[in-house]
Amino acid sequence: MAETAGAEKVHSGAQAPRAFTSNPLITLWSTVIGKKIVMAVTGAVLVGFVIAHMVGNLKIFEGADAINTYAHFLRVVGMPELGYGQLLWIVRSVLLLSVILHIIAAWQLTLMNRAARPVDYKIRANQESTWASRTMRWGGVVLLVFIIFHILHFTMGVVGFQPGQWQDLAVYQNVVAGFSLWPVSAFYIIAMAALCLHLDHGIWSGIQTLGWNTQRNQSKIRMASRVIAVIVFLGFISVPVSVLAGWLK
Ligand code: HEM
Structure with a gap:
């Protein structure tokens, strides 16, 4: 996420051409550290x-009413100051902007990283390109494909369902029907x-980028990242696994 691991190899000479602007944010964006x-x-x-989202999904284990009421709550929260679903749209906009900026920054850092490598180093670096850097890039692509599919699937109901099967706000029924197809669950x-x-x-x-790691807390931060990643994985997969096992029906 926060950086392409390949970008760790960026040389000091890898700065993008300086933008001719007095806007400090644009100037910062034109640098490796800014991205x-x-x-x-x-x-x-x-x-x-x-x-x-993972914690919210676990409401499915409290039953259909709990998760369907939660989905309704997400649309009415903020009313009457805000209209129906307005807060949800604000959150969606922030998420979309974050995804777009995250991808553009990752893409540009990769290009700057490649441009900064001398030719002989380039050949060696390609062979050495770390497992982490490749995983970040390809994993990012898989996640992008997943998010597009996921929104078409559970949010819009236009893929993975028989006509008329997906119902707006019937999250429990949609999730059980959606994950009953094993290839969908496997994906x-x-x-x-x-x-x-x-x-x-x-x-x-x-x-690391934000400079919050020190010699002393290094291994704890490493461990905390791993624990969060594994908890998120187990929390999310518990839903399709439970549908396939017949525990949710
Ligand atoms: C097994 C894992 C997951 C399940 C069961 C699941 C379930 C759902 C459901 C049922 C909805 C529709 C909710 C509603 O209409 O109120 C939804 C929406 C969404 N999910 Fe997931 N989700 C999962 C994983 C993820 C992951 C990993 C991400 C992001 C990386 C994600 C991102 C989203 C987004 C962006 C929306 C659209 C929110 C909206 O605009 O209403 N989901 N998810």
């Missing part, structure tokens, strides 16, 4: 959402594994 900060901050927003479980790896390295990288 890493954008990745760390947008990554933190996305991690917060993912944890909240979710694979995507959650990609998310787990992405969080494991990403949380750690983001904390």
Whole structure:
């Protein structure tokens, strides 16, 4: 998440051409560290959402009423000051902006990293390109495909359902019907594994970028990233696994 691991190899000479502007935010964005900060901050927003979403999903184990009422609550929260679903749209906008900035920063850091490598180093670095950096890039692509599928699936009901099967706000029934197809559940479980790896390295990288790691807390931060990643993985996969096992029906 917070940075492409490959970008760790960026040389000091890898700065993008300086933008001719007096706006400090645009100047910061044109630098390697600026893009890493954008990745760390947008990554933190996305991690917060993912944890909240995973905890919210666990309401399914309290029964259909609990999760369906929760879905309704997400639409009415903030009323009457805000209109129906308005807060949800604000959250969706922040998430979409975060995803877009996160991807653009990752993409540009990768290009800057490649451009900064001398030719002989480039050949060696390609061979050495760490497992973490490859996982971050490919994992990010898997997650993007997953999110697009997921919104078309559970939020809009336009893929993975028979006509008329998906019902607005009937989250429990939609989830049980959706995960009853094992290839769909398998895809979710694979995507959650990609998310787990992405969080494991990403949380750690983001904390490094923000300068919160020290010699003393290094191993604790490493462990905390891993624990969060594994908890998120287990929390999310518990739903498709329970449907496939017949515990949720
Ligand atoms: C097994 C894992 C997951 C399940 C069962 C699940 C379930 C759901 C459901 C039922 C909805 C529709 C909620 C509603 O209409 O109120 C939803 C929406 C959504 N989920 Fe997930 N989700 C899972 C994993 C994820 C992950 C890993 C992400 C992000 C990386 C994610 C991102 C989203 C987003 C962005 C929405 C749309 C929210 C909206 O605009 O209403 N989900 N999810």
